[in-house]
Amino acid sequence: MTTTAASEVLVEADSGILTITINRPEQRNAMSLSAATAIAEALTRLDDDPELSVAILTGSSGTFCAGMDLKRFRLGERPIVEGRGFGGLVEAPPAKPLIAAVEGWALGGGFEMVLACDLVVAGSGARFGLPEVKRGLAARAGGIFRAPRVLPRAVALEMLLTGEPITAQDAQTHGLVNRVVEDGAAVGTARALAASIAANAPLAVRASKALALDSRTWTDEESFGRQSAYTDPVFASADAAEGATAFAERRAPRWQGR
Structure with a gap:
């Protein structure tokens, strides 16, 4: 501290x-x-x-x-x-x-x-x-x-x-x-x-906040069309793989922020 x-x-x-x-x-x-x-x-x-x-x-x-x-x-x-x-x-x-x-x-x-x-x-x-x-x-x-x-x-x-x-x-x-x-x-x-x-994956948290705020004035159609720029890097990240692995192994995930 x-x-x-x-x-x-x-x-x-x-x-x-x-x-x-x-x-x-x-x-x-x-x-x-x-x-x-x-x-x-x-x-x-x-x-x-x-x-x-x-x-x-x-x-x-x-x-x-x-x-x-x-x-x-x-x-x-x-x-x-x-x-x-x-x-x-x-x-x-x-x-x-x-x-x-x-x-x-x-x-x-x-x-x-x-x-x-x-x-x-x-x-x-x-x-x-x-x-x-x-x-x-x-x-x-x-x-x-x-x-x-x-x-x-x-x-x-x-x-x-x-x-x-x-x-x-x-x-x-x-x-x-x-x-x-x-x-x-x-x-x-x-x-x-x-x-x-x-305790959560930092990339996922940051992307979720950004998309939630940026999409306030978008229609649903626009939101689905534009969200990939925010969410694709999350799904392709090492943290996404770690999250699935940790769930399967019944342990706490070890996030890397990438």
């Missing part, structure tokens, strides 16, 4: 899982440029390191992220990384799976970072909101168009137009959240979920 710390973000690698923790508790983990840069670097590491399979994004001290640091915004700072967008994430999520482990508030850009993740685990007291209209702003880090994709249209519009948050329970009911757990248990549950992903 290795642990490194940028000034405002903690990054820990263990058993193929990279845990990224926003660590600005006095600002309720509001996003700064330095934190966004550290997150972007961690996500690049995730995709480049064959020993890493999945990442968890969370916040310290019982808060996920309160959005953009408005005090720094007033001074002209924007927590935007070129090529990655707000928080070093929203415009270019990693190719490998990313799980949000949410405790407390995920507001504004913080919620938009959640929307850029693949799976979400939330403490029962978590709250998700897009309060930009209350500050004379707009949710342009993906919230305006991603929220209506994962939430019912009426629910997403109410969040966007009133600025009022929803609960973890409502978020789960509407399909945004995979698991609602006791407060304080989000990271532990996310790690168990991440371990389930990390």
